[in-house]
Each structure stands twice: as structure tokens, then as C-alpha cells.
Amino acid sequence: GIQVEQSPPDLILQEGANSTLRCNFSDSVNNLQWFHQNPWGQLINLFYIPSGTKQNGRLSATTVATERYSLLYISSSQTTDSGVYFCAVEFINDYKLSFGAGTTVTVRA
Amino acid sequence: DAGVIQSPRHEVTEMGQEVTLRCKPISGHNSLFWYRQTMMRGLELLIYFNNNVPIDDSGMPEDRFSAKMPNASFSTLKIQPSEPRDSAVYFCASSARGHEQYFGPGTRLTVT
Numbered sequence: 001g002i003q004v005e006q007s008p009p010d011l012i013l014q015e016g017a018n019s020t021l022r023c024n025f026s027d028s029v030n031n032l033q034w035f036h037q038n039p040w041g042q043l044i045n046l047f048y049i050p051s052g053t054k055q056n057g058r059l060s061a062t063t064v065a066t067e068r069y070s071l072l073y074i075s076s077s078q079t080t081d082s083g084v085y086f087c088a089v090e091f092i093n094d095y096k097l098s099f100g101a102g103t104t105v106t107v108r109a
Numbered sequence: 110d111a112g113v114i115q116s117p118r119h120e121v122t123e124m125g126q127e128v129t130l131r132c133k134p135i136s137g138h139n140s141l142f143w144y145r146q147t148m149m150r151g152l153e154l155l156i157y158f159n160n161n162v163p164i165d166d167s168g169m170p171e172d173r174f175s176a177k178m179p180n181a182s183f184s185t186l187k188i189q190p191s192e193p194r195d196s197a198v199y200f201c202a203s204s205a206r207g208h209e210q211y212f213g214p215g216t217r218l219t220v221t
Contacts, residue, residue, distance in 0.1 A: 031207070043215075045212075
């Protein structure tokens with residue numbers, strides 16, 4: 001069936017390290033978003049990126065729609081980057097976001 | 110813009126009581142979504158409104174759950190009667206059709 005798969009499920013980083021999170025999806029998409037759920041439970045929009053590359057400070061994302069994957073890069077990680085990162089996609093001919101299971105990131109000082 | 114507004118932020122109630130959660134979407138957004146998040150099931154879509162009309166309520170777990178959107182700036186999710194297994198964080202999100210969704214801060218519901 002239609003799926004959104006994220007890897008790795010868990011990631012432990014030392015402050016200052018770089019990391020890459022991956023999202024694979026099983027069909028063509030209208031929309032792809034990355035969210036950060038912080039330790040207080042808030043879901044924060046990081047990127048709206050159905051294709052191409054975007055950067056926002058220490059974060060950047062790339063979606064290769066033809067190969068059905070997206071990558072989220074965290075550079076020079078900080079403890080405030082801890083939380084769960086979700087990839088969510090809106091498949092073609094759909095209206096709702098399908099969420100991956102998330103990657104739990106822990107950044108240690 | 111203030112973003113998506115939800116109230117209350119926390120709700121503790123006893124089993125059998127009625128619970129009403131409220132949401133004000135971002136002005137100009139015509140799509141509204143209610144989600145539920147639990148450790149076991151992750152984020153689940155409960156219901157989707159477009160232009161105030163419920164389009165898909167297949168995610169509503171049972172008849173105890175109902176949702177309304179009387180106008181473009183207000184929606185409610187009601188649980189009657191509530192049960193302990195309804196304990197979760199309930200999120201409201203809104204979007205302009207075809208654009209990114211923005212989530213509210215959530216309502217943490219505890220049913221004892």
C-alpha cells in the first residue's frame with residue numbers, strides 16, 4: 001500500500017555534529033512537508049518541499065520526486081534540535097497528509 | 110497572524126463526561142483537519158473539512174465523536190461520552206488548498 005517510511009528511527013548526536021534524515025514515499029506527491037515536534041509537543045513546520053532544495057539556517061532539505069525520497073540535513077546540531085522529525089506527504093489525487101513514523105533525535109551537550 | 114488557535118490546552122475529565130475541543134484556523138485557509146496523537150498509533154487524521162463542509166470523517170473512531178464547522182473561523186470536536194482510551198493529544202491544522210498545513214498547539218486530553 002501507499003507508505004511513508006522514515007529512517008533512522010532514532011538518532012543520538014553529540015552537539016555540533018551533522019546528520020541526515022531520510023524519507024521514502026511510495027507514490028507521486030503533490031506536497032511534502034517536514035515537521036519538528038519539540039519536547040513540548042508542538043509541531044513546527046520546517047519545510048514545504050514537494051521538489052528541489054531549500055535551506056533555512058542550519059537546516060536544509062532536498063526532495064527528489066522522481067526517485068521518491070526526501071532528505072533533511074541538520075548541521076552543527078544543538079540541544080534545541082532534539083525532538084521528533086516527521087515527514088508527511090500528500091499523494092497525487094489525495095487531500096490529506098500521510099505521516100511517517102518519525103525520527104527521534106537526541107542531541108547531547 | 111496568530112496561527113492556528115486551540116482551546117483548551119489541557120483538559121482533564123472523568124469518564125462519561127462530554128468534552129468539547131475548539132479550533133480557530135488561520136484566516137483565509139479553507140481546509141481544516143482534526144488529528145489525534147497517541148504513543149501507540151502516532152498521528153491519526155480524524156476528519157477533514159473543506160470550505161466548512163466535512164469531506165472525510167472516516168477517521169472518526171466511533172459515534173461518540175462528532176465535529177462541526179459552523180463557519181470559516183471556528184470548528185469543534187466533541188466527545189460524548191468520553192472514555193479513558195480517548196486520552197491523547199488532539200491537534201487541529203489548517204491549510205489553503207494545495208498548500209502546507211499548519212498545526213495548532215494541541216489539546217492534551219486526559220480522561221480518568
